[in-house]
Amino acid sequence: MIKVMFVCLGNICRSPMAEFFLKDLVRKQGLESEFYIESSATSYEEVGNDVHYGTVRKLNSVGIPVEHREAKRLSKSDYDKFDYILGMEESNIRNILRIVGQDNDNKVYRLLDFSDNPRDIADPWYTGNFDKTYEDILEGCKAFLEKVIS
Ligand code: 4NP
Numbered sequence: 001m002i003k004v005m006f007v008c009l010g011n012i013c014r015s016p017m018a019e020f021f022l023k024d025l026v027r028k029q030g031l032e033s034e035f036y037i038e039s040s041a042t043s044y045e046e047v048g049n050d051v052h053y054g055t056v057r058k059l060n061s062v063g064i065p066v067e068h069r070e071a072k073r074l075s076k077s078d079y080d081k082f083d084y085i086l087g088m089e090e091s092n093i094r095n096i097l098r099i100v101g102q103d104n105d106n107k108v109y110r111l112l113d114f115s116d117n118p119r120d121i122a123d124p125w126y127t128g129n130f131d132k133t134y135e136d137i138l139e140g141c142k143a144f145l146e147k148v149i150s
Pocket of ligand 1: 008009010011012013014015045046123124125
């Protein structure tokens with residue numbers, strides 16, 4: 001089983017979008033039993049809050065189910081529990097390393113570093129552009145899945 005933790009700043013916009021997108025993708029590819037997928041935040045800002053309406057609306061518009069969930073913060077012990085800890089942007093990576101310590105097992109990556117065009121995924125909390133976030137997350141998750149199953 002491959003255990004994946006997506007991480008962003010608040011855990012209400014990008015990382016839950018990536019969590020539900022990848023869960024749907026592995027389900028469609030018959031790989032559901034091979035993966036365990038979660039998401040979390042580097043900050044405490046939104047802990048306990050549900051997924052942002054912009055993420056819910058975007059995922060629902062493309063037929064991807066979204067379950068009720070409560071934002072949670074990444075913990076140091078998550079480093080041992082997961083195989084991949086995937087941040088959305090460079091600042092997430094710095095904050096992830098502050099929480100978990102050194103990445104001795106090479107588990108921490110920026111999601112779009114798996115794509116042909118490595119870059120940050122902008123925060124829709126600030127941009128308001130959930131369509132762009134979705135396109136980036138789709139690109140990153142597809143590239144990540146290809147890499148891990150190859
Ligand atoms: P996310 O967006 O990191 O994609 O979940 C944010 C949501 C909330 C906040 C920051 C980013 N906030 O500061 O409350």
